[in-house]
Amino acid sequence: MKSDHDPIGRVSAPDRAPGYSASPSSAVPNPAPRAPATGDPWTSVGPGWDAPDGWDEDGALRNSWRAFAVSCDQQIRNLVQVYFEIVYPIFPLFHKPTFIERIHSGEHLRNQGLFASTMAVCSLVSGRARDGALYSTRWRREDLLHPPSETFYAAAKDSIPRDLANAKGFNYMRACAVLAIASIQNGQIKNMQKYAGLYHTLTLMEGFHDEKLWPKDISPIEVEERRRLFWSIYTLDIYSTIVWGGVIRHREAHSLVRYPSEVDDEFITPHGYGIPPTSPESSAPSQGEGHMVSRQPVTWMHGWNFTTDLYRVLEHVVDGTRRRFSSANGTQEVWSLFSPASMSEPAVMERVRSMYAALPPRFRETPPITGDISRDLFGFQSANIQATLQLLRMVLLSAEETGLDRKCDVAGELLTVFSKVPVEYLKAISSPLLHHLGGVGYILGSVMEGSLSDASYQRVRTLLRLHANLSPPESLRGPSTPNGISPVENKSEPIVPPYAQAAPPSTGNAMGDQLLQFQIPQELLADWPWPLDNSHSEGFLPLAFE
Structure with missing residues (x-):
């Protein structure tokens, strides 16, 4: 008899029954003894999470994962x-006091959706700890690596019903979203697309794009968690489209979901919103739904919402860039009937800079990390705002015909910005930031097309050396191109650096012709400070538009 909750990605039963092995090299747990159908303390745990009578391999799998979690x-x-x-x-994606309380009370062992999202969180955090994201002295990296990220990932995957019609509720959407982020962390981009796709399917099934369709009895805590999830994955969707190509599945014009309220978690309760004490610091109007009527101090969520604003700008920039090449598909142009000509990079950035200048000062400076999360939350927002601003500039630049000097100017400015952000923030943001930096490599690589004069080569070489201080390790760069060749010594001839590969033959796609498979030479990567392990990486891809 089959269970109603078949997991995604089923493999043979002996490989899936998860009794945890303490071996550090074990990415997938070892088999556990078969659990009896009755008398098992993990079977009487509530609706949708109990095993049926008799032997059922999927029910046993879920029970084994619960035993693993215990x-x-x-x-x-x-x-x-x-x-x-x-x-x-x-x-x-989680309300801090509530999530911690639910884990301490063991609710994740009684709620399958919460279990899936909890295991996904553990996989993501373990992966980031492995990759050097810790900055607090409260934790030792080695203490957080076992069980490994892959084991928690498997637990989350196996806890999502194979039949998505049974994956009802907010927690399954959240689990898929976190698994997509964890897949980026582990360099498994196809899995990122898979779980992002499952997330989008579940959200469409439940009308997640419109708050009016949400359950009427949810608490303010879940309302805020839903808003944060919705806009988090909106930004992830735009980001993944920019970095790996594909289509944008989230559209702001179709998004009838409010921004999260700019209130700290401690003031969001099951019964309503509290009002934090006022202070002499700068304040801003509330972003809630009428729960608060007075002004309140600026919270870190104000900066988080501003980053979402930047991604909304990016959505339209990407559309404008794609439209420049849409005639290549042989269809009649219609978009110009409804939209004005796309704005230039200077015009867009002028508007964005004015938005940025209106931010409270706390979001325009990135002080050293302190270890006090209530203060560091502001630093994280500032660092993320800077990274997103630079991503916006890279996308705008990629859409324009600019010369070598302009591209080098922008690349130098981008690297200068990143070099001023305390490295602890960059390490915590982790793998997603590497793809921002990959975009800098794309800009520098694009100027290598054709021959360079000695002066131009030296300028790009200087920028590449600066880039080496922030660039990804070899495990994320894909195949290298050393070939034992060194730059041409004859200074009287144009120099074509050996690590600038030739552009592919023209295919009629102007954007595609501009994309170079650019690798940074090994000599420039010796001082990379991040101990990233991406043995399962499917490749470090350049900034691209498909």
Whole structure:
């Protein structure tokens, strides 16, 4: 008899029954003994999470994963705490007091959807800890690596019903979203697309794009968690389209979801919104739904919402860029009937800079990290705003015909901005930031097309050396191109650096012709400070438009 909750990605039963092995090299748990159908303490755990009568391999799988979770309860609690230090500032998908309380009370062992999202969180946090994202002295990296990220990932995957009609509720959407982010962390971009796709399917099934369609009885806590999830994955969708190509599935014009309220978690309760004490610091109007009527101090969520504004700008910039090449598909142009000509990079950036200048000062400066998360949350927003601003500039630049000097100017400015952000923030943002930096490599690589004069080569070489201080390790760069060749010594001839590969033959796609498979030479990567392990990476791809 089959279970109603078949997991995604089923493999043979002996490989899936998860009794955790303590071997550090074990990415997938070892088999556990078969659990009896009756008398098992993990079977009487509530609706939608109990095993049916008789032997059922999927029910046994879920029970085994619960037994695994019980066996590493303290590690799960630790990883949840670390989540709020290194992931939550950018992806605040859980209300902190509530999530911690639910884990400590063992609710994730009684709620299959919460279990899936909790295991996904543990996978993401473990992966970031492995990759050097920790900055607090409260944690030792080695203490957070076992069980490994892959084990928690498998637990989350196996807890999502294979039949998505049974994956009802907010937690399954959140689990898929976190698994997509964890896939980026592990360099598995196809899995990122898979779980992002599952997220979008579930949201369409439940009308997640329109708050009027949400359940009427949810608390203010879940309302805020839903808003944060919706806009988090909106930004992830725009980001992934820019970095890996594909189509934008989220559209702001179709998004009938408010921004998250600019209120700290401690003032959001099951019964309503509290009002934080006023202070002499700068303040801003409330963003809630009438729950608060007075002004309140600026919270870190104000900066988080501003980053979402930048991604909304990016959505339209990407559309404008794609439209320049839409005639290549042989269809009649119609978009110009409804939209004015796309704006130039200077015009867009002038408007964005005015928006940025209107931010409170706390979001326009990035002080050193302190270890006090209530203060560092502002630094994270500032760092993320800077990274997103630079991504916007890179996308705008890629859409324009600009000369070598202009591209080098922008690349130099981008690198200068990143060099001023304390490295602890960059390390915590982790793998997603590497693709921002890959965009800098794309800009520098694009100027290598054709021959360079000695002066131009030296300028690009200088920028590349600066880029080496922030560039990804070899495991994320894909195949290298050393070939034992060194730059031409004859200074009287144009120099074609050996690490600037020739552009592919023209295929009629102007954008595609501009994309170079650019690799940074090994000599420039010796001082990379991030101990990233991406043995399962599917490739470090350049900034691209398909």
